[in-house]
Amino acid sequence: MGQQTVDPVIAGWAAGFRPVRDGEYFPPHSPGCVGCGPANPHGLHLAxxxxxxxxxxxxxxxxxxxxxxxxAHGGAVAMAFDDLFGFLLYLLGELAVTRDLRVSYLAPVRLNAAYMLRADHGARVGRRIPVSAExxxxxNVVVATAEATFVVVDTHHFTRAAGR
Ligand SMILES: CCCCCCCCCCCCCCCC(=O)SCCNC(=O)CCNC(=O)[C@H](O)C(C)(C)COP(=O)(O)OP(=O)(O)OC[C@H]1O[C@@H](n2cnc3c(N)ncnc32)[C@H](O)[C@@H]1OP(=O)(O)O
Structure with a gap:
């Protein structure tokens, strides 16, 4: 593999991730993120x-x-879990992406009703980070659960993925 140059846009985006204090809200992954971006009209707008x-x-x-x-569509519920997991990375200080995601739908998730999502991470093993959520x-009844494996990547992963 030849020498790679990190794209400044990707490097700037990655540098924007920072840890927050207990109880504080995180910034979105990006303004257009379908999970949490405020600029995406089709998104979940997770806070x-x-x-x-x-x-x-x-x-x-x-x-x-x-x-x-x-x-709620099961895919939308899965998206909420996946995006939620992406916020654990702020705490871990790692750039990582979802390698696999398993959702258990225990009861229907109703539209226009408030739910609480909660996610935690396990210990990193190699490049793998196990995560789980409810x-x-x-x-206070659990209606869905999720488990995923995130794999640590570097900024070149996003540079390549964006075709830069
Ligand atoms: C700075 C800090 C703040 C950053 C804070 C925000 C960051 C940024 C957020 C962006 C926003 C997030 C939003 C939500 C999260 C997405 O939506 S991420 C998008 C969806 N995911 C993707 O696009 C990933 C696509 N997949 C890939 O690119 C590649 O498959 C991967 C994941 C990079 C891995 O490929 P690879 O580098 O070739 O790795 P590979 O050698 O196959 O396996 C790596 C490790 O995983 C293990 N593994 C492979 N498959 C599996 C499996 N199915 N199960 C378990 N382990 C497995 C391997 O055994 C290996 O383990 P180790 O030997 O390292 O211990």
Whole structure:
């Protein structure tokens, strides 16, 4: 592999990630991120804050994410989990991407109802970071869970992926 130059746009984006204090909200992954970006009209607009060594978000799925009538699409629920996991990286100080994601849908997730998402990470092994999460309804019942493996990458991963 020849010498690679880090694209300044990608390097600047990666440098913008910083840890936050307990209870504080994180900045979005990017303005256009479909999970948390405020500029994406189709996105979930997740607002995620630090909770100890984990992260959490209160979230209400709306009609844009309909699956069966009145119920959130499973893909939208998976997206919420995946994006939530992306905030654990701020705490870990690592650039990493989802290698696999498994969601268990235990009960329908209703539209226009408030839910609480919570995610935690395990210890890094090699380049792998195991993460897990729960989605609870307002009665504190777990309605979905997720587990994923994130793999640590460098900024060149994003440079290549963006075709730069
Ligand atoms: C600065 C700090 C703040 C940063 C804070 C924000 C950062 C940035 C956030 C962007 C926003 C996030 C938003 C949500 C998260 C996405 O949505 S990420 C996007 C979706 N994911 C992707 O696009 C990833 C696509 N996949 C890939 O590019 C490549 O497969 C990967 C993941 C880089 C791995 O490829 P590779 O580098 O060739 O690695 P490979 O040798 O195959 O395996 C690496 C390791 O994983 C293990 N592994 C492979 N497959 C598996 C598997 N299925 N299960 C378990 N382990 C596996 C291998 O055994 C190996 O382990 P070690 O030997 O290192 O211990």
């Amino acid at each position: 995620v804050r630090r909770h100890g060594e984990g992260v959490q978000a209160e979230h209400t799925f709306d009609d844009r994410h309909t699956g069966a009538p009145g119920v 989605l609870r309804n307002h009665d």
